[in-house]
Amino acid sequence: MDVAAVTAVLQSDWLTQGPAVPLFEQSLATWSGAAHAYAVSNATSALHLACRALGLGPGDRLWTSPNTFVASANCALYCGASVDFVDIDPLTFNMSIPTLEAKLAHAEATGVLPDILVPVHFAGQPCDMKSIAALSKRYGFRVIEDASHAVGAEYDGSRTGNCAYSDITVFSFHPVKILTTAEGGMLLTQQPEIAVKLELLRSHGITRDSKLLEDTSAGAWYYEQQDLGYNYRMTDIQAALGTSQAKRLPEFLSRRRTLAARYEKLLTALPVTSQLQHPSTLSAYHLYPIRVQGTETRKTIFDALRGKGIGVNVHYIPVHTQPYYRRLGFTWGDFPAAEAYYREAISLPMFPGLTDAQQDYVVASLAQALE
Numbered sequence: 001m002d003v004a005a006v007t008a009v010l011q012s013d014w015l016t017q018g019p020a021v022p023l024f025e026q027s028l029a030t031w032s033g034a035a036h037a038y039a040v041s042n043a044t045s046a047l048h049l050a051c052r053a054l055g056l057g058p059g060d061r062l063w064t065s066p067n068t069f070v071a072s073a074n075c076a077l078y079c080g081a082s083v084d085f086v087d088i089d090p091l092t093f094n095m096s097i098p099t100l101e102a103k104l105a106h107a108e109a110t111g112v113l114p115d116i117l118v119p120v121h122f123a124g125q126p127c128d129m130k131s132i133a134a135l136s137k138r139y140g141f142r143v144i145e146d147a148s149h150a151v152g153a154e155y156d157g158s159r160t161g162n163c164a165y166s167d168i169t170v171f172s173f174h175p176v177k178i179l180t181t182a183e184g185g186m187l188l189t190q191q192p193e194i195a196v197k198l199e200l201l202r203s204h205g206i207t208r209d210s211k212l213l214e215d216t217s218a219g220a221w222y223y224e225q226q227d228l229g230y231n232y233r234m235t236d237i238q239a240a241l242g243t244s245q246a247k248r249l250p251e252f253l254s255r256r257r258t259l260a261a262r263y264e265k266l267l268t269a270l271p272v273t274s275q276l277q278h279p280s281t282l283s284a285y286h287l288y289p290i291r292v293q294g295t296e297t298r299k300t301i302f303d304a305l306r307g308k309g310i311g312v313n314v315h316y317i318p319v320h321t322q323p324y325y326r327r328l329g330f331t332w333g334d335f336p337a338a339e340a341y342y343r344e345a346i347s348l349p350m351f352p353g354l355t356d357a358q359q360d361y362v363v364a365s366l367a368q369a370l371e
């Protein structure tokens with residue numbers, strides 16, 4: 001099915017952004033309930049565009065979670081803005097709302113409130129978006145959901161991507177994520193003013209739209225560069241793969257949720273903790289992270305499982321501890337909950353093709369390594 005979709009594009013008149021791109025955008029806009037969706041080259045460029053569309057620039061501030069991939073923070077630096085982090089909840093591994101509240105109150109007193117907050121739906125579980133939206137109204141910051149892990153997740157009965165509690169939502173279609181286009185990302189928004197900016201910035205800041213042109217008299221060849229944009233377009237080849245993958249989203253989610261429920265049951269007897277699932281959320285289960293007790297235990301178990309050919313991983317090395325971020329002034333100890341989580345974290349294999357028998361083997365191997 002995926003192969004046929006890509007072959008059809010190769011035999012068509014279009015290779016780069018053509019008719020397959022809006023079809024893919026429409027499929028995810030419809031799925032999630034967003035009014036506008038823009039496919040781009042990857043989620044990193046999507047985060048950059050989101051920051052640009054919200055006007056982030058030098059002197060501005062963006063806050064995100066330290067328990068994420070570096071791209072959630074780097075987007076601020078691309079814009080010349082500064083980054084800070086909000087420590088995580090030790091049970092959900094998502095940004096802690098009490099910590100966010102305390103940090104905002106302190107920032108207000110010292111005049112350093114953030115311009116943008118980037119909550120990250122870690123492992124596929126949405127953050128507490130109602131609390132975040134209430135705080136954004138009170139303190140005047142904008143919200144970009146980094147939903148790279150959370151295509152197909154639900155919060156309070158509605159689908160992630162509908163931006164009910166944010167300005168923009170970003171999806172990733174990197175091969176390890178829920179859906180793939182090889183490389184790819186998408187921006188979703190309900191706000192027409194943001195949509196216009198995203199469309200412009202995605203392609204060099206250039207428009208041919210007669211409603212937007214400053215000079216309407218020139219001729220049919222005419223276009224205008226109205227802002228400093230980028231070439232962050234997705235190709236039709238990628239979009240055709242995306243549309244084909246999106247048709248299978250319910251099947252992918254269902255299998256991931258079944259696997260998560262099986263892990264939960266199989267792990268009850270073991271001295272490990274799974275991510276607490278908040279009752280108002282339904283995770284897309286991009287990852288299945290667990291905590292084991294102690295840094296030494298983590299390393300022993302990780303090596304034992306890898307030694308058996310089991311594809312365990314660690315998500316994430318806290319962003320502020322990366323050498324680049326330490327050179328900006330961050331240091332170990334700044335965000336203790338994210339660091340404590342990191343020392344004990346292992347992501348167990350989680351993908352729709354994982355069989356029950358393979359999952360049983362993972363858990364048996366984990367039990368053996370913990371003995």
Ligand SMILES: *Cc1c(COP(=O)(O)O)cnc(C)c1O
Pocket residue numbers: 042043044045068069071072120146148149172173174184185
């Ligand atoms: C994968 C990922 C990204 C970046 O996605 P790309 O599409 O590879 O650029 C950003 N944020 C998070 C949380 C991710 O997991």
